[in-house]
Amino acid sequence: MDMNTIQDLVPTAQPSDWRPGDAWLAGGTVLFSYGSSTLQRLLDITQGGWEPLTASAEGLEIAATCTIAELYAFAGELPPAASEWTSLAAVRPCCEAFVASFKVWNVSTVGGNVCTALPAGPMIALTAALDGQALVLSPDGSSRTLPVTEMVTGDGETALAPGELLRSMTLPAQALSSRTAFRRLSLSNLGRSGVLVIGRLDPDGTFVLTVTASTVRPVQLRFGALPDQAELRAALDDAIPFTLYHDDVHGLPQWRQYMTERLSEEIRAELAGETEAGQ
Incomplete structure (x- = not known):
């Protein structure tokens, strides 16, 4: 890590204090790992006094x-x-x-x-x-x-x-009151996620599938009711063009696409009650 251009560390959570050459700093685990040769100030937002978690009826x-x-x-x-x-x-x-x-x-x-x-x-x-x-x-x-x-x-x-x-x-609150199913896959036991899929079945019967890790950005699919296996596969093909699958040392696009489809079907089946949870 090399950040020898930093001139000041400013404790502030006020966006009006920002100027070109600044970076917002919270935990800094990624910022300090990658370093920078251009940043001039770090604006530390951890002194903002924000309550970490606030639960309400909403x-x-x-x-x-x-x-x-x-x-x-x-x-x-x-x-x-x-x-x-x-x-x-x-x-x-x-x-x-x-x-x-x-x-x-x-x-x-x-x-x-x-x-x-x-x-x-x-x-x-x-x-x-x-x-x-x-x-x-x-x-x-x-x-x-x-x-x-x-x-x-x-x-x-x-x-x-x-x-x-x-x-x-x-x-x-509506999303929080739903049933969920989670699947994650990596090429190694302690490796970065290659596929991470979360399914959600809302109280009104809506099925929401969110695909991350295998794609370069989050992809979310919504259905008025639980689809069958063929409907889900077709929807995934429509929603995620092959170019959207991520390609790096943690997994080839072909593998990520196949496992996204497989884990998505496992989630659908679990929420439909067709399999044991987590199987």
């Missing part, structure tokens, strides 16, 4: 500065307001998908993982699968909200404009 707000350790602990000891949010069963598997060291587990943040926009980002998978809405603050004092599925646009690419700051992601 849903769960996850601050961008919430650490993976805090989110994992929350899922194990739910407050009364979240006692019926069955979809939170997906939280711990997504946290574990980091296969993280003690440092990453306790320092890395949910918002940082989303904004880094790596295809294998498990917080992207979690928040996208549960219809997360990202609150983005702009340097001019305005704010906007957009789905996580639209904020992450490619491998390392987001819809954030220069200086914009991710404040939080809110998971709506």
Whole structure:
């Protein structure tokens, strides 16, 4: 890691303080790993005083500065307001998908993982699968909200404009009250996710399938009711052109496509009650 151009570390969570040459800093696990030869200042948002997790009747707000350790602990000891949010069963598997060291587990943040926009980002998978809405603050004092599925646009690419700051992601109560099924696959036991798929069956019968890790950006499919195997396969083919499958040392596109289809069918069958959970 080489960041010898940094001139100042500024504790601030105010977008109006941003200027060209700045980078927002939360956990910094990726920023410090990659380094930079152009950045001049780091704006430390961890002093913003944001509550990591806020549960209400509307849903769960996850601050961008919430650490993976805090989110994992929350899922194990739910407050009364979240006692019926069955979809939170997906939280711990997504946290574990980091296969993280003690440092990453306790320092890395949910918002940082989303904004880094790596295809294998498990917080992207979690928040996208549960219809997360990202609150983005702009340097001019305005704010906007957009789905996580639209904020992450490619491998390392987001819809954030220069200086914009991710404040939080809110998971709506309706999505949180759904049944979920989770599948993840890697080429090695401790490797980066090559495929991560989460299925969701809402109380009204809607089926939502979210594909990440195998694709360069999140892909979400929605059905009014659970499809059959043929319908699901056809929908995946339509929604994910082959060029959208990721290609790196963690898996060839052909393998990622095949396993996406296979794991998606396992999820469909599980939520339909056709197989044992997790089989």
